[in-house]
Amino acid sequence: MKILYFAWLKTKLQMTEETIPWSEECPDTDSLVRWMKTRGPTFAEVFSDLEVVRVAVNQEYITGNTALKNEDEVAFFPPVTGG
Amino acid sequence: MKILYFAWLKTKLQMTEETIPWSEECPDTDSLVRWMKTRGPTFAEVFSDLEVVRVAVNQEYITGNTALKNEDEVAFFPPVTGG
């Protein structure tokens, strides 16, 4: 799976993009977020308040837990501030 | 008094402007309109439906009967359709 980070998530994690192989431990977005929190203090901090983190799968906003496949693109970003 | 006509009032009366000396018979806009109706069939027709005739005195819309002086400018016109 391709994982993308934008805005302050990118700045804090010092990463714009990474590839994670799909595994049975992370079959959906909820479990992916739980796993993210275990990757160290910075990840734990970034994913601590899910109110300020939006999730998109294959460039579409998701509402609620969403199943993931190995070829999916998952993006994490803050509320948008364009315009 | 200077009297101005616009849009279809001007077309029907075939007149854009005229000067009428102030008289005691027409001390205000209501009496001026009454007098207008007596000037012949075209005038009577133009002033027959006051719902579609707006009146301005000295370039300000009036609401209700308004006193007139000899130096006043009185304008008669239909509801506006600009923009």
Add this chain to the structure above:
Amino acid sequence: MIRVQRDIFDIGKEIETLTNGRTDIGAVVSFTGLVRDFNDGTKVTGLSLEHYPGMTERELSKIEDDARERWNLQDCLIIHRYGDMALGEPIVLVITASPHRQDAFEAAHFLMDWLKTKAPFWKQEMNASGETNWVKERESDLKAAKRWNSDS
């Protein structure tokens, strides 16, 4: 600012002039009214606008003052043409500038709605047979103008 003129105007140039060199404006809204080839189901071939010189400027200035009182505007321009106009030509331009988009949008909409029922302009349409006729007042314009009354 208001301008009543016979000549055509350049929308882009007017927006440019209003915003040029300023860094405090966050939102600019423009409205342009154009001569349409159809009105009330009738084909139109041209338009002529009559106005009441003097009173037109007074009314437009009042409308501008009203808008500036109600909304946070940094600048405001109304241009209205009179005389003969071809299809597709602009008739009227309203530009509003504000720190916030809500103000710019509402003020521009208000300016158009009030101008439509207050500024002494009268449209005369020409059709394909060469006939001219005076455009009638629209109920929808009266309603549109009224809704800004209930606010105050």
Add this chain to the structure above:
Amino acid sequence: MIRVQRDIFDIGKEIETLTNGRTDIGAVVSFTGLVRDFNDGTKVTGLSLEHYPGMTERELSKIEDDARERWNLQDCLIIHRYGDMALGEPIVLVITASPHRQDAFEAAHFLMDWLKTKAPFWKQEMNASGETNWVKERESDLKAAKRWNSDS
């Protein structure tokens, strides 16, 4: 139509392109968002916009489709820039064209309100000390977007 680009754009030219040669348009509304020197009481010296290529275009297209469904629009253009921008430069442009002004006004306002809360752009402001910080979501933008939901 939507366009996501780094380059600056010319508002007048975009309006001209959209209306040129047409005689069926009665009303054109444009909205331009500009880089302001102040935000939330802090002096701003420059702006940088990040976006999510691919998703940005999808979201803007959806927003345009929504507007075209809700209002009678003859044309519609959204241009949004990304990258570095100087004070006073335009960030976003929305143009709507309709036979009627109510439709053009409402659709443009809707497009901006929805774009603000849906299109994946993120602003980073620079201040006089050379610090950069990510702009926070505004409660007022969420409210502005919500009012278009109750309509449907």
